[in-house]
Amino acid sequence: MPLHVSIVSVKNYKYIRVYSSYRNEKGQPRSRLIENHGRLDAALLKDPQYVEKLKERIVKENQLEASTKAQEVEKQAKERMDKLSQTAKGLNDKPGCFKTYNAGAALIRKVWSDLKLPEMFRHLQRSRKIEYSYDQTAYLLTEQRLLQPTSKLRSFANRSGSIIDHAKVDHLEDLYKVLDLLQEDKATIVRHLNKEIQKKTKRKVTAAFYDVTTYSFESRCVSDYKDFGISKDHKVNEVQVVLGLVMDENGIPIDYELFNGNTNEFGTMVPLIEKIKKTYHLKQLIVVADRGLNSCQNLFDLKDIGCDFVIAQKFKTTSEHLKEQILDQENWQKFVCNDEGEVVCRYKTLDVKQELFEMRESPTRHRNYKTSNVLDTMDLKWVVSYSPSRAAKDKADRDRAVEKAKKAVEDPSRLKNSGYKSLVKIPKGKGSPTLNWEKINEQAKWDGYYVICTNLEISPHDATAIYRKLWQIEDCFRVSKTYLEARPCFVWTDPHIYGHFLSCFISLVIEKYMLYTFKNELGKEEITHEKMLEALRTAEVVYDDINPQVPFYLRLYEAGLFDRMSALFNLEVLNRVESPSALRRKLHLPLTKVVATPT
Secondary structure: OOEEEEEEEEOOEEEEEEEEEEEOOOOOEEEEEEEEEEEHHHHHHHOOOHHHHHHHHHHHHHHHHHHHHHHHHHHHHHHHHHHHHHOOOOHHHOOOOEEEEEOHHHHHHHHHHHOOHHHHHHHHHHOOOOOOOHHHHHHHHHHHHHHOOOOHHHHHHHHHHEOEOOOOOOOHHHHHHHHHHHHHOHHHHHHHHHHHHHHHHOOOOOEEEEEEEEEEEOOOOOOOOOEOOOOOOOOOOOOEEEEEEEEOOOOOEEEEEEEEOOOOHHHOHHHHHHHHHHHOOOOOOEEEEOHHHOOHHHHHHHHHOOOEEEEEOOOOOOOHHHHHHHHOOOOOOEEEEOOOOOEEEEEEEEEEEEEEEEEEEOOOOOOEEEEEEEEEEEEEEEEEEEOHHHHHHHHHHHHHHHHHHHHHHHOHHHHHOHHHHOOEEOOOOOOOOEEOHHHHHHHHOOOOEEEEEEOOOOOHHHHHHHHHOOHHHHHHHHHHHHHOOOOOEOOOOHHHHHHHHHHHHHHHHHHHHHHHHHHHHOOOOOOOHHHHHHHHHOOEEEEEOOOOOOOEEEEOOOOOHHHHHHHHOOOOOOOOEEOHHHHHHHOOOOOEOOOOOOO
16 A cells, blocks of 8 residues: 655644555545644754655655565465466366466457447447347357357357456357347448448458358258258258358458358359449449359349459360460460579460350250340450469379379279269260270360450459459458358358358458458568467466455466567557456456456
8 A cells, every 4th residue: 555645734734644545345545644744834844855855755665565565476476377387287177276268359359349349239239129238249259259169059158268258148048149130230230340441451442352152051951041052062961051252352351142052153243242332332343253153144244233353264165266376375475484584474365255145944944045146245355374383283183183083993983073083984885984085185285274354454464463362262261161160050040040150251350350450560470360360269368366365367378479469459468467457457358357456
């Protein structure tokens, strides 16, 4: 309890007194009289420097008391850390001794607050008669997805390991109720996220990168969303949903849409792109996609809604005239060389007239077929590139497939694998399977070639540079499936499925935004999803109340990436030992499991 000198007035005289400051049981500031030095005028007659000398003495006494207390605290902390080092494994198995908490949750909550998500969720809650906190429950789903991705049941159980106080989320049913609300509020939430991301990253959406993936369920029950279809993960005996995702040039998702598991991916792109273009009033938008989404109808639909495009092109089955131009070795227009003068890539641009044919449905087979009636035409450019390194990779991939095909010829039971089945010729009648060398040699002609289709008047280098950023959307899917474990899905009703994927989308946006910020601010240091999430998930502190008078939090993680990440988002770096009040202040946590220090 620090001392201080005060000059107080009593009737017509002033008196010199020394008080100590403290707080009562209610936390209110109080003071206690320690020394009474009499009247001020009498003391100054004896010594004009009386008050200054008294203050100097009190300062020294306060410093001595603080130093003694600090030494005692350090001694206690060292003893406790020695005990911790002996019980570092299985700390949570010792109730009443030590309890660990994840401090990475504080950083996630800080980003959540920086994006003004609490205000948005509180606004959405005002119009609803619900007793639980919409914000806290939605945040818990996001936090656990980033720290310990698992089922909703386990997420609810794991909330006690967070440095954030989740006391307001006291019923498991609330997590499922929030999934229903998320489905209703998807448009508002996505718009809000994009508005805040735009402010933080100075985002200018000139290019939209689109791709589709599938998420499986450990189930065979079909519903509006769940259905059997062509799985990107080769899950043939499980129902799935199809998800189309759009991201910006920084690799941060913009929006997504969920489709029935049996949906053809060709029809998923244009509606979502058109919605984004209208929602955010984008005058010019370049759509970038893989060749799996390159259909004649999609290209004309993108043109009709006012979008340009840079999309990979299938070329092995094109007309003989275009094949000859692609393989012609005399019409290369640009060469890229390395420092040794070796050609590492060559480019050519072909002018192509795309025709849109009328489609009709067969009255007997009920399948669409193409007629000879041309509805529209469009001038396109095919950017053809050839790379020796890509040719070597294509050859190596094909050689592996040929080796597997050879083994399948010897053992026909292996022919079920579609990866090399096409390289085997199977006779219709009697006879043994043989390698299809005609097809193998045909494929070999195209080693190293790649074609991009665009309606823009840009150089081959610029078209390729735009398209190469598409890998980031594959990275989004990889993070979602591998690190955030969005599948297999452990929810079954359609509203819960929709809410689950919106919760995963929010988590993915936050994860991608954090990584983008770290890479921009921390320079050339190689920061990956693995390193960032590992730093968040291992940032643990342990609460120690062996001495109830002086409880402490001890940091278990070593100084490194998490400290730099914290500083980047204006959180203070934790010392090895922190008092509850200091930890609350440094991590910006008004709601934590911090126990107040007794008076």
